[in-house]
Amino acid sequence: MESIRFIKRLFQAYYKNQQNSLPSVSNLLEREFAFLTWENNIMIRHIGFKSLDILTDYLIHNVPKHMYSSASLYELPDASKMDNKNYLGCDLIFDIDADHLDTTCKEKHDFWECESCNQYGTGLSPKLCPNPDCKSTKFKKITWICEECLEKAKKEIFKLINEFLEPDFGINKDNCFIFFSGHRGYHLHIEDEKLRKLSSHERREIVDYITGNNISFTVLGLEKPNIGLGFFNQYAAGWPRKIMLKLKEILSIENEEALKNSLSNFSLNKEQIGTIIKERKHIIDNIVSQRKNPWNLLGFGIKSWENLFFNLVKNIGTDVDIPVTIDIHRLIRYPGSLHGSSGFKVVGIEYKNLESFDPFSDPVIFSKKNFLKLEITVPEVPKIRVRENIWGPFKMGEVLDLPHDIGIFLLCKNVATLK
Amino acid sequence: MSSDENILTSKPELLYRFPWLSFTKFKFKEIGKKNPYEFVEWLYKKYWDENKVDIDKKIESIFEDAINNLEIIRDFDPKDGELNIYIYWMLKIILFLLNNQNITNRIANLYSKNAKTQLELLRDEKMEYLYWICSDLGLNVQYYEDPIKITAVEKTNLSVHFIDFIKMGINLRDDYRKLVNNSLSHGYVFISKNRLIRLLQEYVRNEILKFEKTNKSEDDPKERTDLEETLTEITAFKITFEKIKDLIKSKKIDLSSDYTETMKYKEGKDLSIFFPPCIKLLLSKVQQSQNLIHNERLFLVFFLNSLKYPIDLIINIFKTLPDFDDKIARYQIEFAIKKGYSPHSCAKLETLGICQKDHKIFGDKICREGFYSKNQDKIIKISHPLFFTSVKESRSLWEIKKKEINGQNITKIEKK
Structure with missing residues (x-):
């Protein structure tokens, strides 16, 4: 609890500092807002705000762990039942999450710990605890981030824009709003009146195109290889x-x-x-x-x-998180808010700055000059870079004096407590 | 291509052939702006009284063709000129008054198939006509003077914006309408004449399906009865309308939807194979003794209760949960059953994060894309987990029946 109180104080200080600079989403009045509390992880949703100032005040007073706004627009965003909100449309959203990407680093830095016998291991958690005396099915899972997986996520965003959205869909890259989610990946929003009107089934067509799902080579001409593969050549579209x-x-x-x-x-x-x-x-x-x-x-x-x-x-194909794009009532992390599982900021990135964007430095807002003392509470903490410094690996029970930037990250990841 | 070249202004025969074009409202605006009473009265006067054209028969014949699931309107002739447009407007009024989804579907099917036939007659003429037809319908299309090769054997002069392409074909089930199987470049899908005509056919069908409702009538059913009362003051219309109603009655059209039977629990019968992905995942979680959140538990109880699962069996299912307490569980389940709540709809399940249509193991194509209804000639979307279950069961019964029929055929052939 003490750790949470401490993090909340720092989050609150950040939101106070943002009083006149918290970014606004478009159509703020028509968006639903939702917050996850630090205590019990309760989701508070169906909230609407009349202005950015009121929203900032809410953040300062309530200091949520996570903050979301709807990708959808509603006439009555604060109506408690979805049916009463009067849906107006939904931005087209793509989510690229390192968690879903096929990377080898997961095997090295993600780990699990048996909740019964504390046995632990790296990679995906097993179905049964390998300890023959335990065989529990409950595990604490800790997913980590590293340069490799976030670089792969960034490449997927480039692929999405440069190989699909711009050349095929004719969507100008300047109309793609890119955000670092504050933890494991990137979001891409497209705010276009016509796209906003697409139903969930219609959005699936876009996702199928981008991922290559449900492609039919027969329809595309793969029928008679002896006379040619239909129109399979580089001049086709x-x-x-x-x-x-x-x-x-x-x-x-x-x-x-x-x-x-x-x-x-x-x-x-x-x-x-x-x-x-x-x-x-x-x-x-x-x-x-x-x-x-x-x-x-x-x-x-x-x-x-x-x-x-x-x-x-x-x-x-691009590895997008399909349910996010086809869901027309999705809640998406709010730009400028802090991610409660990392302490990093959700950052909007212009396309021209995406290449140079550093997810281990640019979204870090806590000081490297102030220090805190903490104790590692999980068997192993993989190494991680925050700003220019590489930290770890750490072992269970280690007591460390660390700058706030890495310290808050470890507290938010729930792998350490304040000492 | 500039707008003053609009071919529809100089070729009214296209309007007679395609009465669903929106340009008809502009071209015949003096008539179009009449209220329904004035219009109907004017129509009978002009065609029946002055020219002795049997409007009754024409309209009746369209309904007959629709009920008999014909591919074309037998009595349709572009040479009838403006009358084709007025008949189309009359249908709009009659379908609204009938408020019969099955009849509207059939008229929509007939008119759209007729549209396809008429559009195909244009195929040897310039593709430019199709460009103007699409533009008239508000579709974002591009025309290329020099045809562009889209497959080894096909060329086209047209491309359609991907949003319109998706919207027009979303209820079609063939792989050709899928965006992923088309030539998409810079926002436009290069499309062959045949495929474009198929999409236009679907567009016409959807437009007619809208006839049954007006925005107002959803809230105010009186609008429909008031209009019927007013229009039946015109004797000729009253006769036509009664004839159509009699025709529908005499044909005894099955007004039921494709799947109406509700499946029920029966000892020894495994219903779980028909369960939707969301329920399958919850059951698998329970079997693995994983905890369910409150909403998941409630949904599972409501679902099983809807299928009339005995309470003891439902309690047994929950017994493997880590925090299971017989007394509490029984009380909660009995309370939920007593209240008679029905399971959440798919939309609600999506909001609650319970929907699993995309689940890697349990995800189901029918859940994601719906299924093709032969009766209604369209894709029906799954909106409720019980509907899914019912569809799956019906399909399974149909498969069994089909096998039986095939078996009988084989027997017959063998006997020969």
Whole structure:
């Protein structure tokens, strides 16, 4: 409790400082607000604010752990029943969460601890505690963040904008509002009147396009490889073009070993890889030519093409959190608010600054000059960079004098308590 | 292409062929601005009294074609000129008065199929016509003088903005309408004539489905009865309207929706295979002795109770929960059952974070995308977990029936 009181005091000081500078979301009056309390993690929602000043006052007086505003606009955002709010539309939201991304670092820095016997391990928690005398199914899970996973999340945002939203959907990157969530990923908001009117089912079409889900190679022309793969070449639009450009990029790898390695990521067997390598010049010629071209290779039939394309699609698609985009009543972290599980700020980032944005420094608002004493309460705390300093790893029971910037992070992550 | 080139101004025959175009309201605005009484009275006077055109028969024939699920309106002839537009407006009035979803669906199906046939007749003419038709309907389309290759064999002069493309095709079930399977570039989907016509057909169908309601009538049912009272003062209209009502009666149209039977618990019958993903996940959590939050427990009780699961069986299900207390659980479950609450709707479940349509293991395509109803010729969305269960059961029964039929056929062939 003491730790929470301490964090709350610092959060409150931050919100006091924001009195005239807390960013406003568009259509503030039409958005629902929600807050999660530090005590018991209770969600308080269905709140509306008449002005930014009143909202800031609320934050100073209540100091929530997490703060959200709705992606939707409502006539009556504070109505307690969803049906009575009179839905007006919803921003198009994409969420890229490092948690959902396929990264190897998770195995190193995420860990679990058995709630019964305190056995712990790294990676995903098992279904049953491996301790033969315990076999409990309850675990405390701690997910961590590192340069690798947040860099991957950032790359996904770039991919989303530069390979899908701008070239295919015609959405200018300047109309994409990017936010660092304050913890594990990035959000992208698009505020467009026509997009706001899309239903949940209609938003799924956009998500399917971006992820490549439900793609039909038959519809796209993969029917008769002996006469050509429909319109699969680099001059096509949409997915056929993406698939072909990716294939060309892979086949252009000159070193044969490296090429083999690359192709092995696409679920091809040795013979199929051999065929592709043997015929690579022929395939590249087909990709760059506009004529109807024969794609049938000995030992590489239509099923093989389908399998290869399917795996290429998985590689090309963007890893967005699907339920977030299709949910038209979603609550999203409020820009400028503090994330209660990290103490980092939710930061709006202009596209031109995204490349240089440092998620371990730019959203850190607590001082590196003030110190606090804390004790580590979990078996192991992986190392982490905050600003320019790398901290950890720490072990259970270690008592440390740390600057506020890393100290608050550890307290918010619930891996330490005030000493 | 500039607006003064609008082909619809110089080619009124397109309006006669496509009476659902919005330009008709502009072109015939003097008639369009009449109130329903004035319009109906004027129509009978002009066509029946002055020209002896049997409007009764024309309208009746449309209803007959619709009820018989025909592909075209037999009596439809673009040479009938403006009358086609007025008949279309009359249908709007009659469907509103009938307030019969099944009939509206059938008229919508018939008119949209007729629209497709008429649009296909344009196929050999310039694609430009399709551009003007789409623009007239408020669709964001682009026209290219030089056709653009979209597949190995197809070219097109048209592209549709992706938002309109999605909206027009959202209720269609074929893979062709999916955005991911189309050529999308800079916000526009390059679309072949055939596929565009299919989307326009769907557009017309949706427009007619709106006839049944006006914004006002949802709140004020009196609007409908008042209008009927007023219009039936016109004897000719009264005769037409009565004839249509008799026709519907005589055809005994099944007004029930596709799935009406409610499934009930029966000892020895495993209903869980028909359960929606949300319930499957909750049951799996319970089996693994994971705690459920309050809303999840309530929802599970309401759901099982709706299927008439015996109370002891419901309590048994909860017994594996870590904090299970027989007395408290019995009291709470009995209280919930006594209150007779029904399970939450899908919309509510989404808000509560209980919906699992996208769950990796239990997620279900029907939950996400709905299912195709042959009767209604459209995609029906799942709005309630009990509806899902009922759909799944009906489908399973249908599969069994189909197998039986196939089995009989095989037997017959073998006997031959």
